[in-house]
Amino acid sequence: MALTHRPRTVRGYGTAAGTGTLAALILVGVCGSPWYASWAEAHTDPNSAGGWYLRLLAWPAWRVESADPAHGVLATDLRAILLLVFAAALLYLLPAGQVARVPGSASQFFSGWAAYTLAGAAATLLAALFTSGGSLLAAFETTGTGAGYGFFAGWIIGLASLGGRA
Template sequence: MVLTASRYRTATGAGVIAALILVLVFGSPVYRDWAHDNADPNTAGGWFLNLLAWPAWSFDADKSVQDVLAADLKAILVVVFTALFLALTTGAQLGAARGTFSQLIAGWSGYIFAGALAGLLTAFIRSDASLLGGFQAAGTGAIYGLFVGWIVGVATLGHRRGSAP
């Protein structure tokens, strides 16, 4: 008896792949430096290009270990929390229908919550940790999720919501 893998990708898997690509590409030091040097943050396009780099990860020896750890953990947690929130909102109990508007909203909102929670939790690891800094980091993460999360939402469209049969 030959076992074949399902050809269906779940909405959660598709959203996590999109989140991982966003974090790896736009959070990279190369992109972050390019956006900082070439995109004017006083224009809408430049502001968005700089916002894409929010879950920045790096291995910068000039920063404190706490700050590097917080930045790297934030990038990881954005992807992990995206998986968690997508799994909770696109579970098998919602059925196997594809391409519905609810998948877009689930992916988008999952990314908003993932960004906010990752920002909040990692703000307390930083060397200058404070409650105000945690609130500001959560707000920045939510703004990041609001303006970038639609990409994750679109990635979840058309895929099975729960486990493939």
């Protein structure tokens, strides 16, 4: 059997990393939007588990326009941009290519979940270093928030990665 032959590859399915990246793009695009964030703030109870979770999904908030023209839109959206870049990179770099050979395996789920958790932590760390005046302590303190977001929202990316091909 040649090394390039991939058994059980089904046409029509995307790659595990590709479907995970698309899910991350949709999750950040919809739940990080200003419209969703304002809805979650106004219509959810932060003292209930459901309200807390719906507010957490709005964590990688992005804006259409910047409140501070000196920094521009890119500076305010850096966390969401870095989250998507790191999520895509980690979904491709983690062993998704190896675990995607068995469609529907638990390894694909955990690989996608882990990639999104790491992406949330790394994006928060770098965004905090670039936007908070470079304070290392502030960057370390906010990194836990990004890792927590990735942990609680990463199962969505893990589910999207299920069944993809290598």
